[in-house]
Amino acid sequence: MPALASPIEDxxxxxxxxxxxxxxxxxxxxxxxxxxxSYVTWVFRSYFGMARDKAERLMMxxxxxxxATVSHGSLEQMEADTQAMHxxxxxxxxxxxxxxxxxxxxxxxxxxxxxx
Amino acid sequence: MGSWxxxxxxxxxxxxxxxxxxxxxxxxxxxxxxxxxxxEPGGPWPQVQLSEDPVTAPADPALRRLLPxxxxxxxxxxxxFRRLTxxxxxxxxxxxxxxxxxxxxxxxxEVRVARTDAPAVAAALTDLRLVLAERxxxxxxxxxxxxxxxxxxxxxxxxxxxxxxxxxxxxxxxxLLGVLQExxxxxxxxxxxxxxxxxxxxxxxxxxxxxxxxxxxxxxxDGRSAGRASSA
Numbered sequence: 001m002p003a004l005a006s007p008i009e010d011x012x013x014x015x016x017x018x019x020x021x022x023x024x025x026x027x028x029x030x031x032x033x034x035x036x037x038s039y040v041t042w043v044f045r046s047y048f049g050m051a052r053d054k055a056e057r058l059m060m061x062x063x064x065x066x067x068a069t070v071s072h073g074s075l076e077q078m079e080a081d082t083q084a085m086h087x088x089x090x091x092x093x094x095x096x097x098x099x100x101x102x103x104x105x106x107x108x109x110x111x112x113x114x115x116x
Numbered sequence: 117m118g119s120w121x122x123x124x125x126x127x128x129x130x131x132x133x134x135x136x137x138x139x140x141x142x143x144x145x146x147x148x149x150x151x152x153x154x155x156e157p158g159g160p161w162p163q164v165q166l167s168e169d170p171v172t173a174p175a176d177p178a179l180r181r182l183l184p185x186x187x188x189x190x191x192x193x194x195x196x197f198r199r200l201t202x203x204x205x206x207x208x209x210x211x212x213x214x215x216x217x218x219x220x221x222x223x224x225x226e227v228r229v230a231r232t233d234a235p236a237v238a239a240a241l242t243d244l245r246l247v248l249a250e251r252x253x254x255x256x257x258x259x260x261x262x263x264x265x266x267x268x269x270x271x272x273x274x275x276x277x278x279x280x281x282x283x284x285x286x287x288x289x290x291x292l293l294g295v296l297q298e299x300x301x302x303x304x305x306x307x308x309x310x311x312x313x314x315x316x317x318x319x320x321x322x323x324x325x326x327x328x329x330x331x332x333x334x335x336x337x338d339g340r341s342a343g344r345a346s347s348a
Contacts, residue, residue, distance in 0.1 A: 033260045034249045036294070038301045039238060045308050046235070052309070082186050083201045087208045089242030091184045094193065 024097040026109065027071045027081040029090050031062050043088045044070060047081075048110045058109065072097055073112030081112065120292055121299035122229065129234065129303050131227045131296055133220075138227070140289050142220050144244050149213050151179050151247065152206045171198045178250035182209060182243055209243055216240040227296075234304050241297040248290040252283065263287040 029040075037059055044055035048071060061068035070092070071081050078094045085092035122131045133141065155174045173194075174180045183205055186197035215236040219227050229237050254260050266287045274280055 032246075033254055033257045034245050035242065036298055036301060038298060038305060039242065042238070042301050042305050042308070045305075079186070079197060079201075082197070083205060086182075086184060086186075086201075086205055087212075088239050089182075089246055091181075093185070093187050094197070095187070095189075 024072055025075045025078040026069045026095050026097050027078045027085065027092050028067050028095050029058075029062050029070050029085060029092045031066045032091055035090060037063060039088075040090065043085070043090060047084055047088070050110060068109070069095075070109040071112050072109055077112040120295040122227075122296065122303055123299070124303060127228065128231065129229045129300060131229075131299070132225050133227055133292075134225060137292060138220055138225070140285075141244075141293065142217065144248065144289060144293075145213050145217050145220070145240070148182075148244055148247050149210055149217075151176065152182065152210050152213075155179060169199075170195055171202055173198065178247045181246050181250055209239075212236040212240040213243065216244075229300065231307065234300060238297060238300055238304065241293050241300070245290055245293050245297065248286055248293070252286055252290065264291060267291045 040059045040062060041052075041055045044050045044058055045052065048055075050058070058068045058070055070085075071078065075094065082092045082094050119132050120137075122129045155176065173185060174183060183198070183202055185194040186201075187193040215233050219229050219233070219237060222228065249260070249263075252259075252263050254263055264287070266284060268291075270284055273284060
């Protein structure tokens with residue numbers, strides 16, 4: 001296979017580079033001793049539109065592993081998801097994707113569209 | 117004593133609390149509403165414009181649990197998130213508490229919640245329970261179990277121990293709130309199953325507009341005591 005003559009030129013403008021997320025982000029929900037398993041499942045189903053099986057699996061992950069990644073996408077969308085979780089009374093944080101730190105890391109959860 | 121659990125009726129979801137129970141819950145609603153108005157930069161009213169100044173995390177741990185940090189490892193991310201969203205989050209939570217308060221003061225002895233109000237009521241019940249848990253020093257599931265045991269098997273009250281009396285009272289209100297929430301959320305989950313059409317067992321539920329109430333569909337909530345409801 002012939003080698004490429006030259007690296008592919010990056011033709012993006014500065015504006016485009018700025019609007020492309022440097023890296024994906026995630027929303028992580030953390031365990032607490034107060035929130036009901038049924039309520040956490042309901043939040044995941046109603047807010048993220050998860051199927052029942054997926055919502056229950058992620059809820060159990062929060063319960064047994066202390067945390068679960070519930071969505072991934074742009075920083076702006078993850079901040080919106082985190083704010084919504086706080087409105088429901090769940091503790092969520094915005095984390096860079098691929099951050100180590102226990103079960104549930106990585107690109108789990110619901111893929112979110114780009115912010116409007 | 118009321119039965120505490122929400123049940124479906126032809127005119128919404130209804131729980132029964134006696135006057136003392138309703139007054140106790142209303143007291144907590146008032147306390148948490150005041151808490152959300154406290155420590156607010158620029159005064160006790162919702163901010164009408166975004167502050168340019170940094171917003172520090174609340175000093176009261178209960179308020180901090182309602183308005184938590186949005187990052188564990190990046191304080192500057194948490195601070196910026198707080199600056200942009202905390203005022204709105206306080207307003208959201210205060211509004212949810214107002215929906216619960218309306219349900220509590222509207223009827224005696226019924227506490228009637230329309231389906232459309234149920235999410236706000238469930239979120240408000242969560243916030244009340246989070247604050248009570250913080251006041252009771254509940255940090256772990258074992259702490260939560262201990263508080264529940266205090267309610268169901270605490271034995272006679274020692275009225276010469278005001279701290280013990282207060283603790284028992286808070287734990288009892290917390291248990292009541294847990295039963296209200298678990299039963300309400302069970303109905304809300306049944307409603308989701310109905311909407312998604314993934315609950316073939318649900319069509320034998322009682323008639324009326326509250327169909328899907330207590331029939332076989334409640335698998336996400338059943339098998340658990342609502343009193344010491346399982347937490348996630």
